[in-house]
Amino acid sequence: MKAVKILIISLFASISIWANHPTHFETISFKVFGNCEMCQERIEKAMKLLGVKSGVWNVDTKIATVTFDIHSIGPDDIHKAIAAVGYDTEQVRADDKVYKKLPGCCQYEREKIKK
Numbered sequence: 334m335k336a337v338k339i340l341i342i343s344l345f346a347s348i349s350i351w352a353n354h355p356t357h358f359e360t361i362s363f364k365v366f367g368n369c370e371m372c373q374e375r376i377e378k379a380m381k382l383l384g385v386k387s388g389v390w391n392v393d394t395k396i397a398t399v400t401f402d403i404h405s406i407g408p409d410d411i412h413k414a415i416a417a418v419g420y421d422t423e424q425v426r427a428d429d430k431v432y433k434k435l436p437g438c439c440q441y442e443r444e445k446i447k448k
């Protein structure tokens with residue numbers, strides 16, 4: 334009987350922790366290689382799908398400014414999500430195959446890979 338009580342109490346405790354799940358927003362900025370408004374749409378959509386609070390990429394400065402809940406996602410997830418749609422970030426390089434599928438006008442200058 335005692336075990337059941339403990340189980341019930343811990344169940345309620347975990348539910349209340351879950352319900353009070355704290356959010357802790359943080360904003361970071363980093364470089365993402367790209368060219369135009371079409372690139373901007375893809376980059377911002379990738380961040381939105383990941384679940385950031387806000388994510389904008391500046392076409393002129395090539396800087397992404399992202400606000401996200403650090404309890405849900407990390408900076409690495411954001412870099413990876415952007416690279417997954419074909420754009421190199423200052424931390425994660427997009428797969429060559431994905432990059433080559435971008436429209437010609439969107440194929441930004443990539444930094445040369447040292448062999």
Ligand SMILES: [Cu+2]
Pocket residue numbers: 367368369370371372373438439440
């Ligand atoms: Cu483009």
